[in-house]
Amino acid sequence: MPIFLNALAPDFEAAFQNLLNAKREDSPDVDAVVAEIIADVRSRGDAAVIDLTTKFDRITLTPDSLRITAEEIADAMDEVSSEDKAALELAATRIRAYHARQLPEDAEWTDDAGATLGWRWTPVSAAGLYVPGGLASYPSSVLMNAIPAKVAGVERLAMVVPTPDGILNPLVLMAAHIAGVDEIYRIGGAQAVAALAYGTDTIAPVDKITGPGNAFVAAAKRRVFGKVGIDMIAGPSEILVIADGDNDPDWIALDLLSQAEHDESAQSILITTDAAFGQAVTQAVEKRLETLERRAIAGPSWRDFGAIITVPDLDAAAALSNRIAPEHLELCVADPDGLSAKITHAGAIFLGQWTPEAIGDYIGGPNHVLPTARSARFSSGLSVLDFMKRTTLARMTPDALRAIGPAAERLATSESLEAHGLSVTARLDRLNR
Amino acid sequence: MPIFLNALAPDFEAAFQNLLNAKREDSPDVDAVVAEIIADVRSRGDAAVIDLTTKFDRITLTPDSLRITAEEIADAMDEVSSEDKAALELAATRIRAYHARQLPEDAEWTDDAGATLGWRWTPVSAAGLYVPGGLASYPSSVLMNAIPAKVAGVERLAMVVPTPDGILNPLVLMAAHIAGVDEIYRIGGAQAVAALAYGTDTIAPVDKITGPGNAFVAAAKRRVFGKVGIDMIAGPSEILVIADGDNDPDWIALDLLSQAEHDESAQSILITTDAAFGQAVTQAVEKRLETLERRAIAGPSWRDFGAIITVPDLDAAAALSNRIAPEHLELCVADPDGLSAKITHAGAIFLGQWTPEAIGDYIGGPNHVLPTARSARFSSGLSVLDFMKRTTLARMTPDALRAIGPAAERLATSESLEAHGLSVTARLDRLNR
Structure with a gap:
C-alpha cells in the first residue's frame, strides 16, 4: 500500500x-570494476573495447566493425513503420523548436571606466551520447539528448549503443538519424564511456558525454568527469x-x-x-x-x-x-x-x-532529461547550454587602466601576489599615471 | 628552463x-580519509566538526562559537585600511555590475498547435562558500564566489573558512561583508564541506557548494556531489x-x-x-x-x-x-x-x-573562477547561472492535445510504456478525438 x-x-x-x-x-558498488575497465581501454584501446564487448554483449567485432555503417542504419530504418517515423519526426521538430529558443546571446558593452566587457558563447566541439541497450533503449531519449547538442552547434556527435547478441534497435537508429547523430558505435557499458572520453584508434575522443545508463555507466561517467564534461547522474x-x-x-x-x-x-x-x-x-x-x-x-x-x-x-x-x-x-x-x-x-x-x-x-518540446532525487533544488534539465560554454571578454584602454588599475595593484599587494600587481604597475608607469 | x-x-x-x-x-589520494570524515560529521554533527577543528586548526570550539559573530567581524574590519576597503568596494561594484547582466530571462509562448511552452529561472535557496585558510585565503575569491550567488537571488549564503590557531583574516571578513554573506563559520577541510552538505544542529544544510580548496576539500566536494550541487574542481x-x-x-x-x-x-x-x-x-x-x-x-x-x-x-x-x-x-x-x-x-x-x-x-568585472586543465573545451567560468536553475513549463489545451497527443500515444506504444500512452488516450477519449 x-x-x-x-x-x-x-x-x-x-x-x-x-x-x-x-x-x-541501492546502487551496487561497481567502482573498482569500472576503474579496471577504464584503465584497460586507456592502455589497449580498440582491443580492450572489442574484448569487453565480446564478453558482455556476446558479439565478435573488429576495429572496422565497431561503427554501425550507413547501410546497416538504412536497412534498419526500413523496418520502421511510417506512423512511427512520422511520430518521431513530429517530436524532433517540436523538440528542436523549443530548444532553439534556448540559444544564448553574446554580449559586449563599454562601461563608465572605458573598459569593454562581455562574453561569447561557443559550442562544445565533440559530444558523445550514451544510449542504453535492451528495455531502457528509448528512441525518445536519443532525440532529447541529440537535438540540444545539434542546436548548440556541436560539430561531431558520436553515439554509443550496446547491441547484445548483435541485435540493432531500428527506432533508436531512426531517432539518431532524424536528430543528426554523426557516428554510431555498437558498444556499451563502462568501456564505451572510456572510449568516448579517452579515444581509441577507431573512436576519436569527445569533450562531453551525456545520456542515461546503468550503474556501470554512471560510475564510469563519474570517473571520467574532469577529463570530459558529463551531464547529471540520473x-x-x-x-x-x-x-x-x-x-x-x-x-x-x-x-x-x-x-x-x-x-x-x-x-x-x-x-x-x-x-x-x-x-x-x-x-x-x-x-x-x-x-x-x-x-x-x-x-x-x-x-x-x-x-x-x-x-x-x-x-x-x-x-x-x-x-x-x-x-x-x-x-x-x-x-x-x-x-x-x-x-x-x-x-x-x-x-x-x-x-x-x-x-x-x-x-x-521541453527536455525530458530532468533532475531527480531532489536535485531540482540546484540543477536543471538538459538544455542547449549543456553543450555550450561561455568565454568572458575584457578590454582595457590606457584610460580604463588608469581608472581601475590602482585598485588592482592594491588588492594584489594585500594578497601578496607581487607579479600580479607589477603587471599593472609596469603599464601604468608607461602612462606616467 | x-x-x-x-x-x-x-x-x-x-x-x-x-x-x-x-x-x-599529483593530488594525494585522500578519498578514504575524507569518506571517514564525512561519515563522522553525518553521524555526530557538531561534535565531529568541533573535534576535527581542534585536531586540524588547534582551536577549541563549542556549538555556540562555531559561527563568527557580528562583533568579531566588525572588530576585524576595523583593522582594514581605508585604501584596501575602497579597493574591495570598487571591485565588488564592478563584479556586481558585470554579473547582473548575466541574469537570465524567463520565456513563455504559444505555438501553432496551441501548446503554451516556456521556462522559468529560480535561484538556489541556500549556498555554501568554501574559503581556504592560510596563504591561499584570497578576499578577491570571496567576492568572485559570493557576488554571483547574491545577484542570482540566493537567500542564504553561508561561508566556511578555517582559522588555524584562531587567527581571523580581516580582508576575507571584509570581502564577505561587502558581498553580503549571511553566515560565517570558522571551520574548514572536509568536515566543513560535510557540515554544509548534510547540516548539523548549528549549521543548516545548503543546496550548492562552491569555492576552491585543497585535496581534502576537493575530494569532499566530489563525494557530496548529488546530495548538493558543486562547482568545478579547480x-x-x-x-x-x-x-x-x-x-x-x-x-x-x-x-x-x-x-x-x-x-x-x-x-x-x-x-x-x-x-x-x-x-x-x-x-x-x-x-x-x-x-x-x-x-x-x-x-x-x-x-x-x-x-x-x-x-x-x-x-x-x-x-x-x-x-x-x-x-x-x-x-x-x-x-x-x-x-x-x-x-x-x-x-x-x-x-x-x-x-x-x-x-x-x-x-x-568578469569572474576569476575559470575552467582549468583544458576543461574550457566543455565548461565555463563561475556565473550567476551556477546559482540558478530552470524549470520548464508546458500547458496543453484540448485542441493542442488533439493535435500532438496521438504522436505521444504512438511513441509510448513503441517504447512499451502503456500507462504513458493511456494517460493521453483517456483524455483524448473524453474529447471523442
Missing part, C-alpha cells in the same frame, strides 16, 4: 521527513501531482502510473486538497494495475514508494512540493498558473489537467 | 602533444599569451609570472610570431625572477612547465590555443578582436596589451 499522510496530523512532519529521506535505490524517475477534487481520478491514476511503470524504484506522489478524491485515485490505480502490461514494475513502485498527502489548501501543497523538489510536477487545479508562481524547485511543470506528464516525455 | 618549440619544426606535433598531456599535479592556474613582436617583453614577462607565482604547478605559455621577441621575454622573466618575492614558487613553475612556442602566423597561434583551451588567454596583438573571433575554447580572453590578466583577477 502507498502511504497516506495528512498535513494536519500531529505526526506529519516526521512522516514527511521519512518520505523525503527514503532511499529508493536516479529513478519521480512524479508529483497536485490536484484538487475537480479531476477525473482515472486520469490522475494513469499519470501516477506513467512514472511507476518505469522502474520499481520510481516514485509517484499525489498531493490533494480533497481526501475523498485521494481515495478515489487510489482505487483507480488499483483497478488499472489489474491489467497494466507493466504491472509487475508499476505495482511494487506504487506500493513501496507511492504516497497520497492531503493538505488544507494549495499554499500548503506548494510548500510541500518545494521541499520535495520533484522531477515532474503536474498542477491539476483550476488556476495552474497561479499555483505555478509559488513553485520554486521543480524540473518540469505540467500545467492543468489537459497536460499529462507523458506529453513532456515525448512531444511537448 | 622552459621549453622552446617551433610550430614549423618536424618534431613539433609530438612535443606539443607532450605539453598538452603533461601531468602537472586545478593549478594557467595563462596563455599570444603576442606579436610589438610588445614590451617585460610586460609579457610579468603577465606570465602572475600565474607562475600562484603555484609551482601553474603553467605559463607564450605563443609568438616573433622568435626574437620570445627570447627577449625569456630574458625579462629571468631578470624579474631575480627579485620577485615569490620567486621560490614562480621560478619552478616557469622552469618546469613554462613554454615559448614560435608560430608562422596568428592563425596558427589560434589553432594551437584552441587545442590548449587555456583558462586565461591574453591577445597582445594589433587586432585582438579579429584574433578573438578565431578562439573557440578559452575561459577568459584579455584583449590587447593594456589588459593584463591581473585586471581580471581583481577588478575587471
